[in-house]
Amino acid sequence: MINFLTIGIILGLSAGFAPGPLLTLVISETLQHDIQSGVKVALAPIITDLPIIILTLFILAKLSHFHSILGIISIIGGFFILSIGYASIRTKGVELKLQKTKPKSLTKGILANALNPHPYLFWFSVGAPIMIKAMGQNIIAPLAFIGSFYAFLVGSKILLAILVGKSKSFLTGNLYIYTMRFLGMVLCVLAFVLFYDGLKLLKII
Numbered sequence: 001m002i003n004f005l006t007i008g009i010i011l012g013l014s015a016g017f018a019p020g021p022l023l024t025l026v027i028s029e030t031l032q033h034d035i036q037s038g039v040k041v042a043l044a045p046i047i048t049d050l051p052i053i054i055l056t057l058f059i060l061a062k063l064s065h066f067h068s069i070l071g072i073i074s075i076i077g078g079f080f081i082l083s084i085g086y087a088s089i090r091t092k093g094v095e096l097k098l099q100k101t102k103p104k105s106l107t108k109g110i111l112a113n114a115l116n117p118h119p120y121l122f123w124f125s126v127g128a129p130i131m132i133k134a135m136g137q138n139i140i141a142p143l144a145f146i147g148s149f150y151a152f153l154v155g156s157k158i159l160l161a162i163l164v165g166k167s168k169s170f171l172t173g174n175l176y177i178y179t180m181r182f183l184g185m186v187l188c189v190l191a192f193v194l195f196y197d198g199l200k201l202l203k204i205i
Contacts, residue, residue: 004134004141008148010190011126014183015149016156017176018088021112023157029105030161031168037105038161042154044109045119052119053146056128070129071201077125078194081187088184093172126194133197 017023022044030038063069113119127149134141163170170176199205 001138001141001144004130004137004145005148007130007190008145009152010183010186012149012152013156014084014088014187015122016153017160017180017183018084019091020118021116022109023160025108025112026157026161027164027171029108030165033105035161035165038165039158040105041109041112042157042161044106044113045153046150048110048113049119049123049150052123053127053131056123057131059124060128060132067201067203071198073125074129074194074198074201077129078191078198080121080125081194082191085184085187085191088180088187091177091180091184093177 022041026038026041029041060070060073130145131142134145160170167173196205
């Protein structure tokens with residue numbers, strides 16, 4: 001269970017801090033309106049991701065006996081995580097171009113996350129396979145993974161909204177940049193774990 005809890009924390013923090021449409025919206029809403037608006041956007045994944053999780057778990061559960069397909073999915077997931085890790089290592093901060101808009105923060109967050117391909121790619125190639133592996137151990141393991149993932153995903157975005165609300169230069173400061181680079185290196189290690197799992201399922205190793 002500790003393994004899945006740790007993986008959830010790492011992936012949640014990385015997704016929470018990583019530049020992307022949702023993070024940009026969290027920061028822009030905070031700067032244009034207030035911290036509360038940024039927090040509303042940060043909560044969007046809790047609403048939008050549930051159908052994605054159910055759908056991907058249903059599909060992969062049907063494929064659970066096809067080890068070669070699961071192996072390929074695991075390797076795809078490894079490349080996906082590796083690309084995120086590489087981008088995190090190369091990050092130089094977040095730049096925003098702000099426009100005056102009405103503070104419909106939660107609605108904007110839901111739309112931004114629902115139309116972003118990353119949650120779909122993540123849950124199909126990484127999240128759901130980890131959940132299925134966790135369910136093979138006990139009922140607590142998948143709950144530990146998904147609970148820690150969303151706690152740190154949403155929590156980190158809320159933290160960023162608060163920090164940016166108090167200091168607009170935070171996203172270009174050394175603390176944010178070095179945090180992203182550290183998380184990027186951890187993600188690269190996790191990617192090779194996924195490669196290893198995929199090769200084992202394909203019976204290559």
